[in-house]
Amino acid sequence: MAFEKLVFYILAAILVYAATRVITVRNPVHAVLHLVLAFFTCSGLWLLLEAEFLAITLVLVYVGAVMVLFLFVVMMLDINLAPMKEGFVRYLPVGLPVALLMLLEMYLVVRAKYFGVEQMPLPPRHGADYSNTAELGGVLYTDYVYPFEIAAVILLVAIVAAIALTMRRRPDSKYQNPAQQISVRRQDRVRLVRMEADKNE
Amino acid sequence: MITMARDLPLLWPEILVLLAGAGALACEMLRLPRTALAVATALLLAATALSLPLLSLDTTVFGGTFRVDALSVWAKLILLPATVLALLLARAELAGSDREGTVYALLCFTSFGALVLAGSGDTMFLVLGVLLSGLGAFALVAYPRDDAATEAAMKFFVFASVAGAVMVFGLSYWFGATGTTLLDDLATPGLPPAAIAIGLAGMIVGLGYKASLAPFHFWAPDAYEGAPVSVAAYLSVVPKIGALFALAQVARDLPPGSGWSGAVAAVAVLTMTWGYLAALVQDNLVRLLAYSSIAQAGYFLLGIVAVGASPLALLSLVLFGAAYAAMNLGAFAIIQRSGRTLESFAGLGRARPAVGVAMVLFLLSLTGIPPLAGFVGKLLLFGAAIDANHTWLAVIAIVNSVLSLAVYLRIVVALYRQPAGAPGVPAGGALVTLVWVAALAATLLIGLAAQPLLAPLV
16 A cells, blocks of 8 residues: 555656646647656556556557647647747736636635545455456447447548548649559550651752 | 347437448449439438337337437438438539539438437437537538638538537536436436526527527528538438427426426527518528528427427427428429529529429418418417417417518519519429429328328317
């Protein structure tokens, strides 16, 4: 138990550090890399909470796909962040009350008698043979299979709609048709013309 | 415990609709648009046929989250043939355009979304249905890729995003109050009325946008005007009826004392009156029919107000749904063959008597003149509202019907006016003719076949 607590505090410290660095570093590429670190640490925390499937999904989807995409965008856009950092003092009168309000909301949720830590007992620990993935799949593919499939169809329709709107034959675009190119015959390209030799000289 | 072996066969119609969309996509991939149309039509008709045996059921699948009841099955029987007619209209209008098969696929997927809405017994399905029936619709509106279509799709998209977000926000209150996403649990006594009211408001915004109820209808005239006529015809029928039936599904579970029927009645009055008043001044027929379809959505609300209070409510919703689908698709089909403006209709009734008579019948049915389908549907809706002690609402609806006569008569007058110039009446294609003949037959048949149902009223 003590070791688990130690791991939690280490991960939590790294997470807070990484999240802070995301919004304080000047270089946007560094910010994205810190965000990757934050996601990775977060998935470690979820592993501690026995949410293995979600932890792996976070690494695969967010670290593996979304953040790499982000990195591409940031590198391609070449944003100059210096002007965006100006006006910190100017926005302070608005930002500070918002931040305080959020702090108050967090306090209300965590400290109230309905949501406090003592009101939320720890769920029972599962044995080593318990599979988080199998449990999720068991619910997702039985009780919720119909909404799950509809969600899949929605993604399909989104792709189909996007392609239908953007990928059209354009009359003005020049492209090669390989089938036509290889089936070309000599007669199509070269015309032999019989010329009378010039005899004047 | 859920038994797949029992639940999945009850979803055969939905599965076939999905296969129709996937099949059309596969044919599009092979650049076979005609085959795509044939596959989609055949599978949609098969799905309609497979819905017939489900008519006697009143049950749920997947733990109460999706309903297979009279409303949901009738939605399939109305919306799937309507989708087939819309497919034929789209073929007539968009044949030969790039990515033609994708249009058929998107129409099928959007219909699937409408069916999900009509059978939802769970807030998850409301959200998924609104999303699914919206995404494909944006692409369909923007399909011609000219400036008007892009602008229309943009307005539609922005409006839909905001309305969808408000709806999800409202539904989160229901989840907070009941602890589940099931609509059934809304009937639990002792829930905080404020949470129910906020959830209801969010849901009226979300489904109201989809069904183009006032004041969430602003996207509809612009989107219909920019879209291809066939897409406008489709949008004014299939997703709209899906959303209205979803509202009826929710109304069945709302606690009677929460005052929801008053809120829905207020929206009904606003929708009917605003729709017809705005329609009075339109010269573009697509816009005129768009406002008319907004007003007609208000009539549906008469039936929804009576849900739970009158045995006529579900019957009237189903009957008016079928009637509305037939007459509205028919009117749009004739606009597609003859032109979008009032001028293009000048003298049409003299040049083509059959088309003229058909258009007049569709318009009279939309007004609610006996013995056409619209009359039967509206009479039952009025009966349901009076049964549920909303007599004042029925009176306002009847006054609006008189107003609607002025709206629709403008088109009738144009039909038989002497054309100003040379009679340049374009000939309609065979497919469009097939659609309006089918719609006309349905309008007449529903009107005549439903007469016995009126016996208890008169």
